[in-house]
Amino acid sequence: MSNAATQKRAFSAVLWDYLTTVDHKKVGILYLMGGGFFFLLGGLEALIIRIQLIKPENDFITAGLYNEMITMHGTTMIFLAATPLLFGLMNYIMPLQIGARDVAFPFLNALGFWLFFSGGILLNCSWFLGGAPDAGWTAYAPLSIQSPGHGTDFYVMGLQLSGAGTLMSGINFLVTIVAMRAPGMTYMRMPLFTWTTFVTSVLTLFAFPALTVGLFLLMFDRMFGSAFFDVALGGNSVIWQHLFWIFGHPEVYILILPVFGVFSEVLPTFSKKRLFGYSAMVFATFLIAFLGFMVWAHHMFTVGLGPVANSIFAVATMAIAVPTGIKIFNWLFTMWGGSIVINSAMLWALAFIPSFTIGGMTGVMLGSNVADYQYHDSYFVVAHFHYVIVGGVVFGLFAACHYWWPKMFGRILHEGMGKLAFWTFFIGFHLTFFIQHFLGLMGMPRRYWVFLENQGLDTGNLISTIGAFFMTIGTIVFLINIVYTAVKGEKAPADPWDARTLEWTIPSPPPFYNFKQMPLVRGLDPLWIEKTEGNGKMTPAEPLDEIHMPNGSILPLIMTAGFFIASFGFIYQTDHKAWLIALYAGMAIAIGCMVIRSLKDDLGFHISKEELEREAD
Amino acid sequence: MSHDHSLNPKTMPEDPSKATMEGKHKFLGLWFFLGGETVLFACFFGTYLALRNSTAGGPTSQDLFGLDLVFLMTVLLLTSSLTSVYAIYHMKNNDFKKMMLWLGITALLGIGFLACEIYEFAHYIHDYGFTFRSSAFGSAFYTLVGFHGGHVIFGLSWLITLMVRNAKRGLNLYNAPKFNTFALYWHFIDVVWVFIFTVVYLMGMVS
Numbered sequence: 001m002s003n004a005a006t007q008k009r010a011f012s013a014v015l016w017d018y019l020t021t022v023d024h025k026k027v028g029i030l031y032l033m034g035g036g037f038f039f040l041l042g043g044l045e046a047l048i049i050r051i052q053l054i055k056p057e058n059d060f061i062t063a064g065l066y067n068e069m070i071t072m073h074g075t076t077m078i079f080l081a082a083t084p085l086l087f088g089l090m091n092y093i094m095p096l097q098i099g100a101r102d103v104a105f106p107f108l109n110a111l112g113f114w115l116f117f118s119g120g121i122l123l124n125c126s127w128f129l130g131g132a133p134d135a136g137w138t139a140y141a142p143l144s145i146q147s148p149g150h151g152t153d154f155y156v157m158g159l160q161l162s163g164a165g166t167l168m169s170g171i172n173f174l175v176t177i178v179a180m181r182a183p184g185m186t187y188m189r190m191p192l193f194t195w196t197t198f199v200t201s202v203l204t205l206f207a208f209p210a211l212t213v214g215l216f217l218l219m220f221d222r223m224f225g226s227a228f229f230d231v232a233l234g235g236n237s238v239i240w241q242h243l244f245w246i247f248g249h250p251e252v253y254i255l256i257l258p259v260f261g262v263f264s265e266v267l268p269t270f271s272k273k274r275l276f277g278y279s280a281m282v283f284a285t286f287l288i289a290f291l292g293f294m295v296w297a298h299h300m301f302t303v304g305l306g307p308v309a310n311s312i313f314a315v316a317t318m319a320i321a322v323p324t325g326i327k328i329f330n331w332l333f334t335m336w337g338g339s340i341v342i343n344s345a346m347l348w349a350l351a352f353i354p355s356f357t358i359g360g361m362t363g364v365m366l367g368s369n370v371a372d373y374q375y376h377d378s379y380f381v382v383a384h385f386h387y388v389i390v391g392g393v394v395f396g397l398f399a400a401c402h403y404w405w406p407k408m409f410g411r412i413l414h415e416g417m418g419k420l421a422f423w424t425f426f427i428g429f430h431l432t433f434f435i436q437h438f439l440g441l442m443g444m445p446r447r448y449w450v451f452l453e454n455q456g457l458d459t460g461n462l463i464s465t466i467g468a469f470f471m472t473i474g475t476i477v478f479l480i481n482i483v484y485t486a487v488k489g490e491k492a493p494a495d496p497w498d499a500r501t502l503e504w505t506i507p508s509p510p511p512f513y514n515f516k517q518m519p520l521v522r523g524l525d526p527l528w529i530e531k532t533e534g535n536g537k538m539t540p541a542e543p544l545d546e547i548h549m550p551n552g553s554i555l556p557l558i559m560t561a562g563f564f565i566a567s568f569g570f571i572y573q574t575d576h577k578a579w580l581i582a583l584y585a586g587m588a589i590a591i592g593c594m595v596i597r598s599l600k601d602d603l604g605f606h607i608s609k610e611e612l613e614r615e616a617d
Numbered sequence: 618m619s620h621d622h623s624l625n626p627k628t629m630p631e632d633p634s635k636a637t638m639e640g641k642h643k644f645l646g647l648w649f650f651l652g653g654e655t656v657l658f659a660c661f662f663g664t665y666l667a668l669r670n671s672t673a674g675g676p677t678s679q680d681l682f683g684l685d686l687v688f689l690m691t692v693l694l695l696t697s698s699l700t701s702v703y704a705i706y707h708m709k710n711n712d713f714k715k716m717m718l719w720l721g722i723t724a725l726l727g728i729g730f731l732a733c734e735i736y737e738f739a740h741y742i743h744d745y746g747f748t749f750r751s752s753a754f755g756s757a758f759y760t761l762v763g764f765h766g767g768h769v770i771f772g773l774s775w776l777i778t779l780m781v782r783n784a785k786r787g788l789n790l791y792n793a794p795k796f797n798t799f800a801l802y803w804h805f806i807d808v809v810w811v812f813i814f815t816v817v818y819l820m821g822m823v824s
C-alpha cells in the first residue's frame with residue numbers, strides 16, 4: 001500500500017514538474033510528445049482519406065466529413081505535428097550543441113509550448129462542437145468566409161494561438177544562438193543543425209507575422225463584420241492568398257531546413273568523415289531561406305497575376321534548386337570514401353536523398369508557370385509536396401529520433417525494430433505517393449470526395465491506399481519500439497555513436513544544468529578534435545563554480561488557459577453576446593499573469609559548488 | 618558571491634541596462650521581436666494600400682482626413698520618443714529621479730496621443746458614419762491605425778507598470794534593462810506612426 005502511495009506521489013510530482021518546467025530539455029520533450037500525439041491524429045485522418053479513395057464512388061465518409069478530414073489532416077500535420085516536432089528537437093539539442101545551459105528565455109520557452117499545445121487542442125475541439133473546419137488547410141477566402149458553423153473560427157483561433165507560440169520559440173532560439181555560445185564556439189564552428197535552427201528561426205520570425213495578419217483579417221471578417229474579403233463592399237479575396245503564401249512558402253522551409261541540419265549531423269557521424277563543404281552548406285542554407293521569401297506566388301500561378309509576375313516568380317522558384325542541389329551533392333560527397341555504418345538513423349538518411357530529390361524535381365516542374373496550369377490542384381501537386389514533406393521532413397524526424405534518442409532518454413532504440421519500421425514505411429511511402437504523380441497527370445483533381453469508375457484511376461488509387469496501410473504499420477512498429485526501449489532498451493553511454501559534436505560530451509540524459517563547466521571549443525566538430533588531437537575529453541573553459549538556473553513557473557500554463565478561454569469567447573460571441581464574458585474573463589486571466597510576471601522579481605537560483613562536486617563525473 | 622545588484626554611482630557600470638546577461642538577452646530579444654513586428658505592420662500596410670480606394674460608395678480618405686489633428690498627434694508621439702531618450706540618458710547617469718520624471722512626461726504625451734486618436738475615430742463614426750464595417754477601406758483603415766493604437770496602449774501599460782513597480786526601489790541591474798527595452802519598443806511605435814502619417818494620411822489627402 002505504502003509502495004502504491006509513494007508511486008502516486010511520485011507521479012504527481014513528475015506531472016507538476018512538467019507543468020511548471022522551464023528547462024529546455026523538458027520543454028523539448030513536451031514538444032515531442034505533443035507533436036507526436038498530433039502526428040498520430042493527422043495520420044489517422046490521412047488513413048480515413050485514403051480509405052474513402054480506395055475505390056470509385058466510395059461512401060465510407062460523407063462529402064462534408066471528407067472536406068473536414070482533408071482540412072484537418074493538412075492543418076494538423078503542418079502546424080501541430082511537423083513544426084512542433086522539429087521545435088522540440090531544436091529545443092533539446094541546439095543548446096547542447098553550442099554548450100549552453102538553457103535557452104535565453106526559459107519562461108517564454110515554456111509559454112511557447114503551452115500556446116502551441118492549447119492551439120492544437122482548441123482546433124480539435126471543433127470535432128465535438130458542430131464540425132471541424134472544412135475550407136482546406138489553406139482556408140482560401142471566400143470559401144473560408146462562407147463556410148457555415150464555427151469550424152473555420154476554430155481554425156483561426158487555434159492557429160493564432162499556436163502561431164504565437166512558434167514565433168516566441170523562434171526569437172528565443174535566435175537570442176540563444178547569438179548570445180549564449182560556449183567559449184570558442186564561433187559562428188563558423190557551429191554544427192549544421194544549430195545553423196539550420198538559426199536560419200529556421202529567422203524564417204519563423206519573418207514569416208509567421210504574415211499568417212498572423214491573414215488570420216486577423218479572416219477573424220475580423222467572420223466574427224466582427226469587416227469587409228476585407230467581401231467583394232460587395234470592395235474587399236479583395238486575393239489578399240488572403242498573398243498573405244497566406246508569404247507565410248506558407250517560408251513555412252515549408254521552416255520544415256525542411258532543420259532536417260537538412262539533422263542529415264548533416266547523421267551522415268558525417270556514420271561515415272566517420274567531416275561534413276563535406278561545411279561553409280557551402282551554411283551558405284546554401286542562407287540562400288534557400290532568402291530565396292524562400294521570393295517565390296510565394298508560385299502557389300498562385302493560376303490566379304491571374306499576369307505573365308510578367310508569373311515569370312519572375314517562376315525563375316525565382318527554379319533558382320532554389322541550385323542551393324538545394326549543392327546540399328544534395330555535399331551529402332553524397334560526405335559519404336564518398338567514408339567508412340559507412342548502416343543503422344536505422346543512417347537508413348532514413350540514405351532513403352531521404354533520392355526521395356527528396358524526386359520531390360525537388362517535381363517542384364521545379366511545378367515552378368514552370370506555363371506547365372503549372374496543367375498540374376495545379378491536381379494529384380500531381382499532392383505527390384510533389386508529400387515527396388518533400390514525408391520523404392524529407394518525416395524521414396528526417398525518424399532519423400533524428402534514432403540518432404538523438406539515446407541522448408534524450410538514455411536508451412538506444414532497438415535496431416531490429418528500427419529497420420523493420422524503416423522498410424515498411426519506406427515501401428509504403430513510395431507505394432502511396434509515386435503513383436499519385438500519374439493520377440494527377442491523368443487528370444485526377446485534388447480535394448475531391450469521389451472519383452468515377454473506369455477513368456483509369458481505379459488501380460492507382462487502390463495501390464495508393466495499400467501504401468498508406470504500410471506506412472501505418474511502420475509507424476506502429478516504431479511506437480512499439482519506443483515502449484520496448486523504455487522498458488528493456490540498452491542503456492546508452494554518453495557517446496554511443498562515436499560522434500563529433502558537443503552534445504555527446506555530457507551524460508545521457510544530461511543533468512539539468514547540462515554542462516558542469518563550460519567546454520572550450522577548439523574548432524569545428526569539437527569532440528572529434530579532442531578525440532583525434534587531445535585526450536578525448538573537452539577542456540573546461542572555466543573553473544568549477546556555482547551555476548545560475550531559472551525557476552520553474554506555473555504561470556505559462558495559466559496564461560495559456562486564459563487565452564484558451566478567451567478564444568471560446570471570440571468564437572461564440574457571434575451567437576450570443578453572453579460569451580463576451582468568457583472573452584473578457586480569459587483575457588483578464590492572461591493579462592493578470594503577465595502583470596504578475598512583470599511585478600514579481602524572478603532571480604532564479606544557484607547550484608552550489610559543493611553540490612556540483614558531489615555529483616560524480 | 619554577492620547578489621546585490623543595486624547601483625551606486627561608484628560601482629556603476631557604463632550601461633547598467635546591458636551589464637548583465639539577462640539585460641543583453643532582453644535587448645537582443647526585443648530587437649528580433651521588432652523584426653517580426655515590422656513584417657506584421659508591413660502586411661497591414663500592404664492590405665491597406667490594396668484596399669484604400671475600395672470605399673464602396675462611402676466616405677473616401679479625402680472626405681475624412683484633416684491634417685491639423687494628425688499633425689498634433691505626430692508632434693505628441695515624436696516628442697514622447699525624445700523624452701524617453703532623455704529618460705534613458707538619465708538612467709545611464711544613474712539619476713533615478715530624473716529618469717522617472719522624463720518617463721512620466723513620456724507617458725503623458727502617449728496618453729495625449731491616444732486621446733486624440735479616440736477623438737478622431739469618434740469623429741469619423743459620428744459625423745461621417747464611417748465605421749469598421751462600412752467598406753473594405755474602413756476595415757483596412759481601422760485595422761492598421763487601430764493596431765498601432767493598440768501598440769500604444771500596450772506600451773503605456775508596460776511603462777506605467779514599470780514605473781509603479783520600481784517607484785520605491787531605485788535603479789538596479791535587474792530593472793535597468795526593463796526600462797531600456799521599453800524605450801526601444803516605444804521608438805518602434807513612433808517609427809510606425811511616421812509611416813502611417815505618410816502612407817495613410819498624407820497620401821490619402823493628395824490622391
Ligand code: HEM
Nearest residue numbers: 252255256298299321360363364366367376377385388389
Ligand atoms: C526545389 C524546391 C521546391 C520547389 C521548386 C517547389 C515548388 C512548388 C510549387 C510551384 C508548388 C505549387 C504547385 C501548385 O499548387 O500548382 C508547390 C506546392 C507545395 N510545396 Fe513545393 N517546392 C519545393 C520544395 C518544397 C518543400 C521543401 C516543401 C516542404 C517541406 C514543399 C511543400 C509544398 C506544399 C505543402 C505545397 C502545396 C501547397 C498547397 O497547395 O496546399 N515544397 N511547390
Ligand SMILES: [Cu+2]
Nearest residue numbers: 249296298299
Ligand atoms: Cu511554395
